[in-house]
Amino acid sequence: MKHTCSSNHGLVYRYYTCYNQVKYKNCPSQHKNIPAEPVERSVIEEVLKIIKSPEVVINLNRLAEQRKDLRKDDLMTALKNLNEAWSYLYQAEQTKIVKILVERVEIKENGIKLDLNLDGFDNLFVELAS
Numbered sequence: 001m002k003h004t005c006s007s008n009h010g011l012v013y014r015y016y017t018c019y020n021q022v023k024y025k026n027c028p029s030q031h032k033n034i035p036a037e038p039v040e041r042s043v044i045e046e047v048l049k050i051i052k053s054p055e056v057v058i059n060l061n062r063l064a065e066q067r068k069d070l071r072k073d074d075l076m077t078a079l080k081n082l083n084e085a086w087s088y089l090y091q092a093e094q095t096k097i098v099k100i101l102v103e104r105v106e107i108k109e110n111g112i113k114l115d116l117n118l119d120g121f122d123n124l125f126v127e128l129a130s
Contacts, residue, residue, distance in 0.1 A: 001107050078128035
């Protein structure tokens with residue numbers, strides 16, 4: 001999907017359009033254009049679920065073992081602080097974090113699929129723990 005927008009009478013409408021529709025004018029999907037806001041909201045909800053998952057804690061333990069300059073407690077504090085502060089972050093800051101953590105988003109007929117940037121997780125938490 002490609003992020004696009006249009007305007008009408010001073011209002012801007014943001015949406016995602018199927019690449020096949022843009023490039024070849026041939027998209028088999030039922031939903032060739034999807035409003036941007038619900039997609040972006042779903043991505044943020046998924047990222048928050050992932051950040052709160054036990055797998056992230058396991059990943060941070062692994063990171064603390066690999067890097068001797070990091071303490072496990074500092075990484076766990078960074079995770080806790082991110083969870084607590086998320087709702088207070090500006091949208092631009094949330095977007096920056098999502099771009100660090102998510103490599104690709106696929107919009108399917110039954111939902112979305114996120115391809116995560118695992119190095120982005122490590123880099124984010126190292127930066128937050130410092």
